[in-house]
Amino acid sequence: MLHIHLTTVTLPDPSHDSDSYVWTIGGDELQSFSTKKYMGLFKTKTDPAKWTEHVWFKDATPRRAFIFWLKHLDRLPTRARLQGWGLQIEASCCLCGLFLETRDHLFLHYEVSADI
Known part of the structure; x- marks a missing residue:
């Protein structure tokens, strides 16, 4: 045919x-x-998240901006996350040893970061 x-x-x-x-x-x-x-044609147009202007700005230090971005998305390799990936390590905080080492503990609940 x-x-x-x-x-x-x-x-x-x-x-x-x-x-x-x-x-x-x-x-x-x-x-x-x-x-x-x-x-x-394939991308959907969305407004950037409000926090992005505090991370990705003209004079930002790239290393610090990247770490802040990872922290915000809860992607830092904390001990609790590494243990969740199957690594045989102690999940307690390397600084105080009292709580699980998570993003929230390191940046919000740990006594030094809470004071800051």
């Missing part, structure tokens, strides 16, 4: 203008392909 269909298609005439192509994204014709605009 494909062979029969292809025999009915007329071949392009080389005496006519050369073929051209046009990139269209969202109904707009572009002069060249844009990955950014193409991927924008």
Whole structure:
């Protein structure tokens, strides 16, 4: 069936203008392909979280911003998280030894951080 269909298609005439192509994204014709605009079709537009302006700003120290971002998302490798991943380690706090070493304990409940 494909062979029969292809025999009915007329071949392009080389005496006519050369073929051209046009990139269209969202109904707009572009002069060249844009990955950014193409991927924008698949992303949902959301407002950034309010805390991001306190982390990712012009004069931020990248290392500190990254650690703050990990802390906010509760992704720091604390002893309690490492033990949850299957590591055979003591989960108590390395500073006081009284409580589980979690993000909240280190940054909120530990007596030194609570004073700060």
